[in-house]
Amino acid sequence: MTQPTPMRVQMQPLFQQPAAQPQQTPVPQQPPQQKQGGDKRILRAFAARRYLGGSGIEIGALGTPLDLPPNTQVKYVDRMGLDALYREFPEMAQRKLQAPDIIDNGETLETIPDGSLDFIVANHFLEHCENLLGTLRVHAAKLRKGGRLFYAVPNRDHTFDRHRQTTPFAHLVQDDQEGPEKARAAHYLEWATLVSGKQGDEAQQLADRLQREKYSIHYHAWDAAAWFNTLALAVDYNKFPGFVAHFELNLHEMLAVLVRTK
Structure with a gap:
């Protein structure tokens, strides 16, 4: 695999009014230092205030829709309606769940025209995507020039994924080029053993059942360094027409904003 071209990133304080357009500066060699906790909803809201505006969508908001800036228009996307969501997540x-305005697969967004959105928000969604690189391409295609992708991803080290290995980028490339079906059974078995704590036949039976039910597991897992590097490689691999404008670590999750520039 060729080495990625330098990713562009902007690291600015969140406690400011939204900037007109992020300026590009060289990427740091390491992700920023970890903040010791904090209210993730408040920190997300500060980032949204700085980077988001216009009209867009939020995928999989469930019980924690993003607090968006005033005069921002958003439609909520999920793979099933509100009643089905309550059945899926007993x-x-x-809790009050956000009712979807659009029923669609957040990985493919077939109902959303290309070049039609100012932003896409998807918090704690990407780890559920079987083909991460394909999903990132789809999301980028839906943006207008200047549009933003706003993602929060859980930090493996502070979730039930903590016993799993971080997902290597080569695995994501294989998912994209050969199809995620090839690794699907292995993902479910890993979940059954390292997350659910089952062993032997019991683990295999659980994995088979979850796969039959198409239960939405975390197919992939990252710590801060792995996710930072994954974004850098994904920008190059997908030839993303823009740059990473923001990367922030808040103990339990990593927050990133990507800007489309053309």
Whole structure:
């Protein structure tokens, strides 16, 4: 695999009014230092205030839709309607879930025209995507010039994924080029053993059942350094027409904003 061309990144304080257009500066060699906790919803809102505006979509908001700036128009996308979401996630029965405006697969967004959005928000969604690189390409295609991709991804080290290895970029390339079906069974078995704690036949039975049910697991997992490097490589691999404008680590998740420049 060829080495990626330099990714562009902007690291600016969030406690400011939104900038007109991020300026490109060289990427740092390492991800920023970890913040010790904080309210992820507040930190997301500060980033949204700085980078988001116009009209766009949020994928998979469930019980934590992003707090968007005033005068921002958003439609909510999910793969099923509100009643089905409550059935899918019985543990959220006592929480208010965001009703979807659009029923669509967030990985393919077939109902959304290319070049039609100012932003896409997808928090704690990308780890559920079987073909991450394909999903990133789709999302980029839906943006207008100047549009932004706003992603929060869980930090493996502080979730139930902590016993798993971080996903190598070569695996993501294989998913993209050969199809995710090739690794699907292995993903479910890894989930059954390293997340659910099952062993032997019991693990295989659980993996088979979850796969039959198409249960949405975390197919991939990253710590901060792995996700930072994955974004850098993905920008090059997908020939993304823009740059990474923001990368922030807040203990349990990594927050990134990508800007399309043409």
